[in-house]
Amino acid sequence: MSDALPLPRATFRSRPEDFVVDELPAYRPCGQGEHLYLTFRKVGLTTLDAIGALARALGVDPRGTGFAGMKDRHAVTTQTASFPFPLARAVEADVAAIAVPGVTILEVARHGNKLKPGHLEGNRFTIVLRDLAPADVDVARAALEAAGRAGVPNEFGPQRFGRDGDNPERALAWLAGRERGPRDKRQQRLLFSALQSRWFNQVLARREAEGTWAEILPGDLAKKHDSGGLFPVPLDGPDLDDARARGVAGAISPTGPMFGSKMRWPEGAPRAIEDAVMAEGFGDPAKLEAFRHLGEGTRRSLRLEVSGLAVTPLVDGGGLTVSFVLPKGGYATTVLGRACRLDDASRAPPAGQSASAPGDDPAEATDGDSHGSDDAP
Secondary structure, three states, X not given: XXXXXXXXXXXXXXXXXXXXXXXXXXXXXXXXOOEEEEEEEEEOOOHHHHHHHHHHHHOOOHHHOEEOOOOOOOOEEEEEEEEEOOOOOOHHHHHHOOOOOOEEEEEEEEEOOOOOOOOEEEEEEEEEXXXXXXXXXXXXXXXXXXXXXXXXXXXXXHHHHOOOOOHHHHHHHHHXXXXXXXXXXXXXXXXXXXXXXXXXXXXXXXXXXXXOOOOOOOOOEEEEOOOOOEEEOOOOOHHHHHHHHHHHOOOEEEEEEEXXXXXXXXXXXXXHHHHHHHHHHOOOHHHHHHHHHHOOOEEEEOEEOOEEEEEEEOOOOOOEEEEEEEEXXXXXXHHHOOOOEEEEHHHOOOOOOOOOOOOOOOOHHHHOHHHOOOOOO
């Protein structure tokens, strides 16, 4: 699709069943241990609300619960959470007594450790796009299929930046000492993560403007898609040629920064871009050492893989059903947004009220919610 042409407009999340997310676990519970793993389906609840209700029903401390990623409220989502559960307690009797509105328990098993953020392979999405003009259905379908072949720029969506989109500015004001920051440690990490995400998007935008967001450059830190491992791309020589060929084949991708005191830096032109973004946004990267407790930094792929994509026209016309798998940290709206201008029906305000800003859903405001759990600290 030409960049000069406006994208078709489509509505999504008209109803919870139009946005279905299934978490893909990184491992199965072993069947033994003092943590109870509940796989459940929820509707109309944030992840934190659902887990809190389940913990209360089980009679356990919610502070001891764990989960791999957040999932949207305005959707039908399936995920797993862990609960501290002494071996002396009978699992069947306790779970049989649970009745949480909006939650259906699908599987129960024991495991030896608490489930932690990022302990997932990714998420499978099945999303319905409605209200596409007849002439736009094929246009949107072609763009989505192209994304399935080549991937898309792995930007963070607006959900990442808070209800009013100003969490990065709030973080900068706090870190610079101009404003008092939140006392809650989770809120502190949320603000810092939003700032990391904005810097990543700025680096990605520069690479996209140069046409190198999916291209392996000399000095890049590249990510292997099969194992997730990182390795430095040499500045010259046959190994550089080999890395470039692997990038073209889709086996590896360049990475961008989630800035932090222990983050690995690239070399060459990629380093120059990241230096410029850090200098403009924060100054000397050595200052990040003082905020190590908020996030030590990591690398994130600049290219988002889109696996198993399938696009089917709606029977009654005027829309598409799209299914695909994203690795952890990927946003479904990032993929859909490459094909359509998205109108989120779940954010339509009641009569007489103004529309909510991006990130109004508390779950979405934390880590991208069902668009993918974040792979940053």
